Amino acid sequence: MKKLGLLGMAMITGVVLVACSEGSSGGEGGEETTVGISMPTQSSERWIADGDNMVSYFEDLGYKAELQYAEDVVENQISQIENMITVGVDALVIAAVDGEALTSVLESANAEGIPVISYDRLIMNSEHVDYYATFDNFEVGVLQGQYIIDQLDLENEEGPFNIELFAGSPDDNNAHFFFNGAMSVLQPYLDEGKLVVGSGQTDFNQISILRWDGATAQSRMDNLLSSNYGGGEELDAVLAPADLLSIGVLASLKSVGYTAEDMPIITGQDADVPSVNAIVAGEQAMTVFKDTRVLAEKAVEMTESVLNDEEPEVNDTETYDNNVKVVPSFLETPVVVDVDNYEELLIDSGYYTEDQLN
Numbered sequence: 631m632k633k634l635g636l637l638g639m640a641m642i643t644g645v646v647l648v649a650c651s652e653g654s655s656g657g658e659g660g661e662e663t664t665v666g667i668s669m670p671t672q673s674s675e676r677w678i679a680d681g682d683n684m685v686s687y688f689e690d691l692g693y694k695a696e697l698q699y700a701e702d703v704v705e706n707q708i709s710q711i712e713n714m715i716t717v718g719v720d721a722l723v724i725a726a727v728d729g730e731a732l733t734s735v736l737e738s739a740n741a742e743g744i745p746v747i748s749y750d751r752l753i754m755n756s757e758h759v760d761y762y763a764t765f766d767n768f769e770v771g772v773l774q775g776q777y778i779i780d781q782l783d784l785e786n787e788e789g790p791f792n793i794e795l796f797a798g799s800p801d802d803n804n805a806h807f808f809f810n811g812a813m814s815v816l817q818p819y820l821d822e823g824k825l826v827v828g829s830g831q832t833d834f835n836q837i838s839i840l841r842w843d844g845a846t847a848q849s850r851m852d853n854l855l856s857s858n859y860g861g862g863e864e865l866d867a868v869l870a871p872a873d874l875l876s877i878g879v880l881a882s883l884k885s886v887g888y889t890a891e892d893m894p895i896i897t898g899q900d901a902d903v904p905s906v907n908a909i910v911a912g913e914q915a916m917t918v919f920k921d922t923r924v925l926a927e928k929a930v931e932m933t934e935s936v937l938n939d940e941e942p943e944v945n946d947t948e949t950y951d952n953n954v955k956v957v958p959s960f961l962e963t964p965v966v967v968d969v970d971n972y973e974e975l976l977i978d979s980g981y982y983t984e985d986q987l988n
């Protein structure tokens with residue numbers, strides 16, 4: 631036992647060398663480290679970019695990445711995550727389809743010692759969410775509401791102006807933050823009567839669109855138009871929280887004859903290509919740009935820290951309560967994109983090439 635032969639020494643040294651060289655790629659004891667990335671859907675380009683960016687950043691650092699999309703089906707996402715746990719991923723990065731449906735699968739992750747980073751959307755009702763990488767979601771709503779205020783010049787104009795309100799998926803914690811952010815600036819004008827919701831639908835439950843489905847938004851807009859604006863009443867603004875919905879709203883408005891010339895102010899979020907094109911065409915007014923390169927990089931950085939038993943950098947430890955704990959978060963800064971700055975923010979920054987847009 632005490633006397634190691636030369637071969638024994640060499641073997642040990644060899645093992646150590648392997649461990650060292652692979653250790654620099656984040657591997658534990660020479661094994662490859664794999665991160666499971668579970669994304670909600672490919673229906674919005676942003677999630678495709680989020681997934682691709684994370685895979686490439688993880689690979690640059692020497693990790694393996696396993697990326698899957700649940701296509702907005704809750705059960706798919708749960709079984710995809712279960713599979714990732716079974717094959718033994720070392721960490722999970724998850725953007726939930728339904729933020730309230732992952733409690734039990736996160737129990738399984740925790741039982742295997744797998745840390746979980748919540749990506750963009752907060753995973754609710756679980757103590758096993760280690761960190762949260764996102765944008766300032768309340769601010770997203772503020773930017774959308776303030777854009778409407780500025781464009782209608784509500785400070786100076788008498789109005790009244792007609793507006794309709796949409797909110798995102800009720801099972802997405804972000805949807806509530808976006809709506810509350812927007813209403814924090816719009817509510818005084820509603821109270822004052824300068825802004826009027828023609829349909830009277832101002833309650834989150836009346837205006838939310840399950841799974842951020844554009845077709846559902848389109849048919850809700852069809853109904854709003856036929857019930858409330860059939861007699862020539864003008865619609866001046868539509869609060870739409872994300873581009874998936876903005877495009878549905880836009881299609882509905884076009885179908886009853888609105889054109890770029892008289893289109894209401896329609897907000898959005900994500901800078902998806904169809905919406906950027908609609909902005910350039912003068913149809914959608916704005917989108918809130920959340921650079922997926924920045925968010926992906928932050929989530930990868932957080933994951934790496936956790937895997938190395940270090941504390942990730944956070945800048946918010948108060949806002950994101952998932953009903954079990956306040957999840958330490960890093961909030962990135964969202965920005966407004968409209969026709970005046972899209973070239974600088976989206977093309978000059980390399981987010982899109984000119985060819986990708988119309």
Ligand code: GAL
Nearest residue numbers: 674750751802804842872900
């Ligand atoms: C939200 C996300 C938005 C938008 C929306 C629809 O959770 O924060 O940026 O992508 O989902 O996919």
